Structures are given as structure tokens and as C-alpha cells.
Amino acid sequence: MFAWLRKRRRERLVQTRPISADAWRRTTERLVILDGLNQEECSRLRQLTTIFINEKQFELTQGLTLDESQKVLLAVQACLPVLELGLDCYNGWNTLILTPGEFLESEPEIDGYLRKDEAGPLGGEVLELGPVILSWTDVEDSGLGRGYNVVIHEMAHKLDLENGAYDGAPLLETIDPQVWKTVLSSAFEDFRRKVERLGHRAERVLRLDPYAASDPAEFFAVLSETFFERPDHLYGDYPGVYGLFKLFYRQDTLARFQKRRKK
Numbered sequence: 001m002f003a004w005l006r007k008r009r010r011e012r013l014v015q016t017r018p019i020s021a022d023a024w025r026r027t028t029e030r031l032v033i034l035d036g037l038n039q040e041e042c043s044r045l046r047q048l049t050t051i052f053i054n055e056k057q058f059e060l061t062q063g064l065t066l067d068e069s070q071k072v073l074l075a076v077q078a079c080l081p082v083l084e085l086g087l088d089c090y091n092g093w094n095t096l097i098l099t100p101g102e103f104l105e106s107e108p109e110i111d112g113y114l115r116k117d118e119a120g121p122l123g124g125e126v127l128e129l130g131p132v133i134l135s136w137t138d139v140e141d142s143g144l145g146r147g148y149n150v151v152i153h154e155m156a157h158k159l160d161l162e163n164g165a166y167d168g169a170p171l172l173e174t175i176d177p178q179v180w181k182t183v184l185s186s187a188f189e190d191f192r193r194k195v196e197r198l199g200h201r202a203e204r205v206l207r208l209d210p211y212a213a214s215d216p217a218e219f220f221a222v223l224s225e226t227f228f229e230r231p232d233h234l235y236g237d238y239p240g241v242y243g244l245f246k247l248f249y250r251q252d253t254l255a256r257f258q259k260r261r262k263k
């Protein structure tokens with residue numbers, strides 16, 4: 001679609017199909033990770049969320065149903081990472097497949113979509129040129145400031161894939177790719193060594209999810225979750241990575257974190 005046409009269409013959507021005040025209030029009350037956004041940012045986020053809900057297809061499987069508030073809960077978390085980058089970052093894909101709970105690769109509804117390098121029950125998954133698959137229970141556990149966020153995780157994979165490579169390096173417009181590579185690689189190696197050394201104790205001892213040690217793409221996705229959920233942990237463990245994420249996402253989540261309500 002021509003960019004100007006898309007822009008006009010989106011402006012119309014915001015006017016004609018707004019999210020109800022009630023659904024918006026309930027969602028923002030629930031999601032601690034939205035604390036600290038100013039009024040202008042909140043209103044832009046609400047517009048992006050409206051467009052996201054109307055442009056993306058939600059495929060609900062296994063009898064799952066979602067009301068408006070639930071769709072907003074998912075969409076607002078998908079839009080938060082691109083609040084300053086813009087929704088065009090998500091133009092390359094269209095569909096979200098929702099399952100009620102964690103899913104297995106072999107489930108018939110989604111068989112054939114999943115990459116084969118994952119094993120065990122999944123909370124979310126991204127297909128390189130296709131849909132995002134999310135478990136609803138995992139979506140409900142996201143955004144509460146506890147460090148876990150399946151929606152942001154999968155959106156980070158989509159941002160990573162925007163330049164065609166699944167390598168933990170998204171499109172870097174204002175950041176020197178060499179600097180990104182040096183800082184991220186050295187943090188990844190450090191984290192991988194820690195996880196190896198700690199073995200089964202890693203999950204209990206570390207503040208970052210040991211799953212990040214899987215590969216550079218997972219490192220970027222998991223640390224993106226931490227950047228929005230617990231920026232204090234990311235800053236505390238890898239301040240250089242925090243600094244680069246702040247430049248990439250163009251958001252200062254640590255400053256927002258200081259304004260967070262205590263839960």
C-alpha cells in the first residue's frame with residue numbers, strides 16, 4: 001500500500017473505531033509497565049493500539065474468545081516497543097494466532113508454522129515471514145513489572161527480523177552496527193558463561209532469564225522484555241546494553257521505572 005494512503009486510512013481508523021474509554025482505563029490500570037508515560041505518549045500509544053487492533057488479524061483457536069479489553073491488553077503491549085519507531089516496523093506480517101494456554105509444536109492447528117529448533121511447551125513463537133503465535137495465559141502474565149513479557153519478546157523477534165536476519169541486530173538507524181555488535185556480543189558471552197557456571201541454579205540466582213543464553217536473537221528478545229519490565233535489572237547487569245536499547249527504542253524506561261507505582 002502507498003505510504004500516504006496507509007497514513008490516511010490509519011487516521012480514519014483512529015477517528016471512526018476508537019477503543020472504548022472503559023477498555024483503555026482497565027488496561028492501563030493493570031499494566032505497570034505503562035506507568036510513567038506522559039499524557040502525550042499515552043494518547044499516541046492509544047492511537048497505535050487502535051490501528052493495531054484493526055489492521056492485524058486475530059486468529060483465536062481452541063474455543064478461545066477475547067473481548068475488547070483483552071484485545072487491548074495484547075495490542076498495547078505489542079505497540080509499546082514501537083511507540084517511537086512507528087507501526088510500519090510491523091508491516092511485514094499480519095496475523096496473531098492465539099491459543100488458550102501454552103502450546104506444543106505438534107498441535108494440528110498450528111503444525112507446520114513453527115520453527116523446529118524449539119522444544120517443549122511454548123508461550124509464544126514467531127514465524128519468520130508469518131504469524132505470531134501467543135498463548136493467552138502468557139499474555140495475561142505479561143506487563144506486570146515482573147520481568148516476563150511474551151508479547152514484547154515476540155515483537156522484538158519481529159523487529160530483529162525486519163532487516164531479514166534473525167541475529168539479535170535489528171535495523172539500526174542511528175546506532176553504529178559495530179558498536180551494537182561489540183556491546184551485545186560481549187554481554188551475551190558474559191551471560192552465557194554465567195548460565196553455564198550456575199547450571200540448574202541459574203534461574204534462581206540470575207535476575208535475567210537464562211533462556212537469553214540460547215543465542216544472540218533470544219538474548220535480544222529476552223533483554224527487550226527486561227528493558228520494558230525491569231529496566232533496573234538490565235541497567236544493573238549490563239548498563240551498556242541498556243544504553244543501546246534506550247537509543248534503539250528511543251525510550252528511557254529506567255526514568256519511567258522511577259515513577260512506577262509500587263505493587
Ligand SMILES: [Zn+2]
Pocket residue numbers: 153157218221
Ligand atoms: Zn524467542
